[in-house]
Amino acid sequence: MKTSESMLRGSTWASSLAPPELDRVVAEAFERHLPVGGHATHRGEPAECWIGVIDGLVKMTVSHTDGRHSTLTGVTAGGWAGEGTLLKGGRWGYDAVAVRDTRLVCIPRHSFERLVSTSLPFNRFLLAQLNARLSLFIGLIENDRLLGPDARVARCLAMLFEPALYPNTGSFVQLSQEEIGLLSGVSRQRANESLHALERDGLLRVDFGGVTVLDLPGLRCYAGPSRSSRRNARAPLQAAALAAIDTPAADQPISVM
Numbered sequence: 001m002k003t004s005e006s007m008l009r010g011s012t013w014a015s016s017l018a019p020p021e022l023d024r025v026v027a028e029a030f031e032r033h034l035p036v037g038g039h040a041t042h043r044g045e046p047a048e049c050w051i052g053v054i055d056g057l058v059k060m061t062v063s064h065t066d067g068r069h070s071t072l073t074g075v076t077a078g079g080w081a082g083e084g085t086l087l088k089g090g091r092w093g094y095d096a097v098a099v100r101d102t103r104l105v106c107i108p109r110h111s112f113e114r115l116v117s118t119s120l121p122f123n124r125f126l127l128a129q130l131n132a133r134l135s136l137f138i139g140l141i142e143n144d145r146l147l148g149p150d151a152r153v154a155r156c157l158a159m160l161f162e163p164a165l166y167p168n169t170g171s172f173v174q175l176s177q178e179e180i181g182l183l184s185g186v187s188r189q190r191a192n193e194s195l196h197a198l199e200r201d202g203l204l205r206v207d208f209g210g211v212t213v214l215d216l217p218g219l220r221c222y223a224g225p226s227r228s229s230r231r232n233a234r235a236p237l238q239a240a241a242l243a244a245i246d247t248p249a250a251d252q253p254i255s256v257m
Contacts, residue, residue: 002077004031004105007054011080012167016121028111034058034098041096047085049106053077056102057175059182060094073136074099074183076160078167083126084133086112099179132164147223149186153194154203154222156184161216174210198222 008014008026017025031054034040040051040058051058053075060072060081072094075081085092086109115122136159147155157180160166160173175183181191195211198204203219205212213219 002054004029004054004103007052007078007105008107011052011078012164013122013125016125017115017119021115021119025107025111025115029105029107032104032106034102034104036098036100038098038102039095040098040102040104041082041092041094043092043095045092047082047090047092048109049082050080050086050109050112051075051082051096052080052105052107054103054105056104057099057179058096058102058104059099060096062094071182071185074160074179076166076173079165080129083112083129087116087126099182128164132162136162136165149184149190150194150197151222151224152186153180153184153191154198154219156180157204157211157213158216158219158222161213171214172207172210172212176209180211 005026008029009022014022014025032040034056041047043062055077057074057076058081059074062070062072075096081096082092116126157173177191177195178188180195181188184191184194186194195204195206198219199206201218201222203213203215203222205214
């Protein structure tokens with residue numbers, strides 16, 4: 001099992017720190033375990049630490065007083081979150097909720113601020129991180145406004161392979177269909193349909209417990225199902241319709257309207 005120390009020392013930004021400074025960060029950090037539905041952050045509370053995901057999945061959500069909510073993004077193993085709020089010195093603008101059992105490593109605010117004040121390489125890392133985060137959210141807005149559910153699922157999966165944000169993601173993504181639906185803004189049933197449409201187009205393979213990505217560039221530019229996919233999906237319905245037409249119903253009276 002991966003430890004919080006190995007997570008810290010293996011992070012991209014850690015290699016830029018002098019060994020004594022990295023040792024200090026490791027000593028100041030602490031680990032948290034979240035059960036399903038547990039909160040890493042609560043909207044409106046002061047931001048007191050920078051959050052890294054050792055293993056598991058955390059979704060960032062916002063909610064309305066009438067009960068409606070929207071999932072902004074998710075953070076998988078190896079990813080970090082909260083740097084923007086810490087840099088502003090403000091309060092959390094979202095809830096961070098564990099979608100499955102999750103372990104976090106938390107770097108206290110004072111440690112984070114010390115790194116910002118003393119390490120130029122760390123600041124360069126933060127610039128790259130914030131730029132990647134901005135690109136992700138611009139993409140999410142574009143997807144939500146312009147694309148159908150199949151394309152939203154495809155682009156959502158592709159975003160989990162952004163190396164600046166999710167450095168440990170391999171070809172297999174351990175996400176349930178319900179989790180993919182939450183991150184894509186569609187129902188679990190619709191996520192299931194979309195995943196099989198993407199599978200028919202050869203972009204991924206639906207496996208037990210997750211998805212194996214076969215064509216990442218294809219997912220990133222996916223705009224909708226191919227003609228062959230639509231034709232294959234319609235074929236069973238067309239066959240059933242023809243069978244119903246060709247098969248006479250027994251003892252069925254003929255009526256004239």
